[in-house]
Amino acid sequence: MQRKDDQETESILTDQCKSTCKPVESRNEFNHNSNKENSVTTGSAFANLHQRKPKPVKSVVPKNRIDLLKWNGWGYKDSQFVVKDGIIHFTGDRYPIGELSLPYFTQFVMDVFKVDLSKRNVPQPLPAPEDFPRPAVAPEFAAGLRGLGISHSVDGVDRLVHAHGHTLRDVFTLRQGRFERIPDVVAWPGCHEEVVALVRLAHEHNVVVIPFGGGTSVSGAVSCPAGERRTILSLDTSQMNRVLWLDGENLLACCEAGIIGQDLERELQSQGFTVGHEPDSYEFSSLGGWVATRASGMKKNLYGNIEDLLVHARTVTPAGVLEKACLAPRVSCGPDLHHLVLGSEGTLGVITEVMLKIRPLPACKKYGSVVFPDFESGVRCLREVARKRCQPASVRLMDNEQFRFGQSLRPVPGCLGHLLDGVKKLYLTRVKRFDPDTMCVATLLFEGEPHQVAQQETLIYALASQFGGIPAGEKNGERGYVMTFIIAYIRDLGLEYNIVAESFETSVCWDRTLSLCENVKHRLAKECKALGVKHYLVSCRVTQTYDSGCCVYFYFALRWTPEHADPLGLYERLEESAREEVLASGGSLSHHHGVGKLRARWFPGQVSAPGVEALLAAKRRLDPRDILACGNLLGSKL
Structure with missing residues (x-):
């Protein structure tokens, strides 16, 4: 049972202290298979697939992506950070901070990066049709493609949209440069059989095929190899969405x-x-x-x-x-x-x-949060939670830099809100003696039956208190969880004010987690000083936990000045140093971003020579002409 002083603490800290679960609503629009007669239990996995009636899906994202999404940045066109009258705002109504003034975030940006918000870099416009390189489609392949009747295009904008993912290099190039190579043709197959026909045709005519899904890759996986002279087909699967x-x-x-x-x-x-x-x-x-x-x-x-x-x-x-x-x-x-x-x-x-x-669907979901006196205490708590295998659906721990960054994204409260904020701050700093320069926060999400959620809450908060953690309420937890979807939009704003930023992640054993975080931060600070970078931010959070370790996710941003002639090269040099430090500190090459082309040079060292040969053998057998996503993982070793 939660101790009385902990309950009082949570009442003081939370903006909206409720102990009831939020029900998860569902709608039964059409029947699913719920009896043995209709269930697939034997035979080929897809033997009776087309005997059923697949439900058509009207996707949120249209086939012509730039009708809804930015062509040169992240996310929806109506959602972005903008500067109005010297204050940063977020537009649109898709996210909780939509149409809000963000003076705390404005001050944070000015304090950390010393930015003059009156001086904005205007991104270059969408290229005119005559500015795109002419498509080089092999005539025999073009004739075969027309014969298949599969939707395809050689339009310049379609090809540009499919030439990139969302690495810093991708977005920087869209705004200020030009890609060396873009696809020659884009195709939208509508089903498995059409993909079979496309791949067979591409193999026959030695045409490169780059699969393209949501276009969110941050590893360079969908980019076109600059030196590739064969026809390149971007195979967009978005119309296969049933x-x-x-x-x-x-x-x-x-x-x-x-x-x-x-x-x-x-x-x-x-x-x-x-x-x-x-x-x-x-x-x-x-x-x-x-x-x-x-x-x-x-x-x-x-x-x-x-x-x-x-x-x-x-x-x-x-x-x-x-x-x-x-x-x-x-x-x-x-x-x-x-x-x-x-x-x-x-x-x-x-x-x-x-x-x-x-x-x-879970019967209810509930957010939560815990403030810790420092990052080490938080990591030790998460380690104990993992040891006892009692993790809630999500538990993520932000370091102090990321905690302060996240706090800056809150809107201005009303009079009562100002009073409550003051009470919380006094309680943390005067009563609990937390140092604002070291404290950090963990956000929590519980899902399940009401009694399961209640049991988890009691256990998690009791464990947190053993490491100096103080419950900080549901609203803070929900805000921290949802902010994950908003952070990606910030990079676009930064590029308009000489700030380049990127995220990178790793997984690491528990006994090396703290040292890896410290080593990477120290390495970046040292390298920034050597390269004359005065204004930067590096922060991290623990995002996933396992029995033996966790995923650590870094954000790194810097402001370049006129003496930095190549800001993109500058950033990539620093990120490569950070990656070397991650590997030297016992971290993995990637936890979930993948390898792509961006990290391919480190890949052989992670899987050993026999591992490389085994993958190459599979590649040669399944794709003997190296037409599929060439350059990813193994580079150009085939």
């Missing part, structure tokens, strides 16, 4: 790989189910992309990472279709070939259909 079938009794769903996260959840929740996979890019990333990059989500503690959710992936290769026949929950029939596809980043095949585990 829920093919749902089996409520066996808790399985089969979907086409192009469906994006928010569409997938909306369709499943309408029937009372959820996948529960919620990466930071959830609004725009695709199901196939999750599998191809071996993705992780914020609620992995409850629902699992993508490899835990995956039952089957249908993958088209030049050598044929890679799939399995049996849907039993576990099969001991040699190595699991799905682990070739997971994390393969399009190099072995195009994922067309994915079968996932699903769960009934």
Whole structure:
């Protein structure tokens, strides 16, 4: 049971102290399979697929992406940080901070980066049709493509949109430069069979195929190799977005790989189910992309990472279709070939259909938060939570720099809010003697039956108190969770004021977590000083926890000055130093962003020479002409 003083503390700290769970609503718009007669239990995984009636999905993201999304930045066109009368605002009504004035954030930016908000870099306009390089489509391939009747385009804007993901280099180039190479043609297949035909045609004519899902890659995986002279086809899976079938009794769903996260959840929740996979890019990333990059989500503690959710992936290769026949929950029939596809980043095949585990919607969900005196105390607490295997759906710990950054994004409170803020600050600093320069916060999300959520809350808050943690309320937890979807928009604003920024992540064992965080921060500070970078910010958070370790996610931003002739090169040099420090400190090359082309030079050292040869052998067998996503993972070793 929660101690009385802890309950009083939470009452003081929270803006909205409620002990009841928020019910999760669902709608039954159409029936799912809920009896043995309709469930798939034997035979080929897709034997009776087309005997069912797949539900068409109207995606939030249209085929012509720039009708809704920015062509040169992150997210929706109506959602962005802008400066009005010297104060930063956020536009639109899609997010909680929409149409709000953000004076605290404005002051934070000015204090950290010494920015003059009256001097803005105006990004270059969308290129005119005559400014795009002419498509170089092999005549025989073009004729074959027309013969297939698959929707395709050689329009310059379509090709530009499919030439990049969302690395810093991608967005910087869109705003201030030009790509050396863009696709020659874009195709939108509508089903698995059309992908088979496309890949067969591309293999026949030695045409490069780069699979394109949601376009959110931050590893350079969808970029075109600059030196590639063959025709390049961007294969956009976005029109393959149907829920093919749902089996409520066996808790399985089969979907086409192009469906994006928010569409997938909306369709499943309408029937009372959820996948529960919620990466930071959830609004725009695709199901196939999750599998191809071996993705992780914020609620992995409850629902699992993508490899835990995956039952089957249908993958088209030049050598044929890679799939399995049996849907039993576990099969001991040699190595699991799905682990070739997971994390393969399009190099072995195009994922067309994915079968996932699903769960009934939780009866309730509840947010929470805990303030710790310092980052070390928070890490030790999360380690104990992981040791006892009592993690809630999501638990994330921000360091002091990120805590202060997040606090700056809050709107100006009213008179009562100012009073409550003052009381909270006095309580933390005077009564609990927390140092504002070291304190940090963990955000929590609980999901399940009401009694399960109540038990988890009691246990988590009791554990937190053993490490000096103080409950900080539901509203702070919800705000911290939702802010994850807003942070990506900040980079676009920074580029307008000579600030370049990027995130990078790793996984590391518990006994090296603190030293890795300290080493990376120290290395970046040292390198910034040596390169004359005076104004920068580096922060981190623990985002996923495991028995033996955790994922650490870094944000790094710097302001360049006129003496830095190549700000992009400057940033990438510093990030490479940080990556070297991560590896030297016992961290992984990536936890969930993948390798792509950006980190390919480190990949061989992570899997050993025999590992490289094994992957190359699979590549040569499945894709002998190296047409699929060439350059990812293994570079140009084929």
